[in-house]
Amino acid sequence: MTLKEIRDLLKATLLTSTPDLSRTVHSAFSADMMSDVLAFVKDDCILITGLCNPQVMRTAEMLDLAAVIFVRGKKPDENMLRLAEDIGICVMVTDLTMFLTCGKLYSAGLDGVDGGAA
Amino acid sequence: MSSSLRFEYQVSGEDFTRAGEASSDIKHKLKQMGVNPTAVRKVAIAMYEGEINMVIHGGGGEILVDILPDKIVMDLIDHGPGIADIDLAMQEGYSTAPDQIRSLGFGAGMGLPNMKKYSDEMDIFSTVGEGTTVHMVVNF
Numbered sequence: 001m002t003l004k005e006i007r008d009l010l011k012a013t014l015l016t017s018t019p020d021l022s023r024t025v026h027s028a029f030s031a032d033m034m035s036d037v038l039a040f041v042k043d044d045c046i047l048i049t050g051l052c053n054p055q056v057m058r059t060a061e062m063l064d065l066a067a068v069i070f071v072r073g074k075k076p077d078e079n080m081l082r083l084a085e086d087i088g089i090c091v092m093v094t095d096l097t098m099f100l101t102c103g104k105l106y107s108a109g110l111d112g113v114d115g116g117a118a
Numbered sequence: 119m120s121s122s123l124r125f126e127y128q129v130s131g132e133d134f135t136r137a138g139e140a141s142s143d144i145k146h147k148l149k150q151m152g153v154n155p156t157a158v159r160k161v162a163i164a165m166y167e168g169e170i171n172m173v174i175h176g177g178g179g180e181i182l183v184d185i186l187p188d189k190i191v192m193d194l195i196d197h198g199p200g201i202a203d204i205d206l207a208m209q210e211g212y213s214t215a216p217d218q219i220r221s222l223g224f225g226a227g228m229g230l231p232n233m234k235k236y237s238d239e240m241d242i243f244s245t246v247g248e249g250t251t252v253h254m255v256v257n258f
Contacts, residue, residue: 033220035228038163039235051223055170058138059223062145062162079135087142 001025001110003067003090006046009104010094012069015081018090025066027111030102034059040113041065048101054080061087071098123185129169131178131198134222140181141166151185153258160256161190164236167229168194168252174219175199176250189238189257197249204242208234 004021029041030048046067052074060068067090084091127140145162172179176196184191201207215225234240237254244250
């Protein structure tokens, strides 16, 4: 699934100047606890979260995530977006809840992440 | 890489928003040096969790990173309250972090287990009232 397809499906607003929305991702992980994200997530993954602070971007950076999607209309501030631009992470915001965001993406074929080892 | 390199970072215990800057910097450096991506990722995650811990629990401190020909050695040193029971602290889900930290996305008792998971060696040296040093090694 491409980032463009994800944006369109969620009616999300793109907040970063991501050059390549044709990038394909294979899985998603949703959490507000960043240590859970750090424990389970692998490559080519997007993060869906309701947490909105700079450590979300740092977590995405450490894991080389393709994108972060903020749910329920939570908009990151300028500092967070500047950090995202520096790191090169695509950031979107959707008005959908986390449950509906996950449901729509899963129904469209995006896979989850096994809760196993790194 | 034929010789070793050392990088030193001061971690502020005052500013949670800046936590992770040291780990970000070392990740960039390792990528520039051409270290294999798996090792870069392991170092980045292990050090980032440690850096977060230093801010949450240790009141900040110092991180020393030695890049050797076959491994990366990290020492995370704080002068915080120390860890009374290291075996308990290593259990997934055990945390002494306050609710305020959980609302920031950490403090779920996964930090030390994640550090162990992503490093090839990990030792914790801690004295209550004096501080904690976490020693981690990631092999190439």
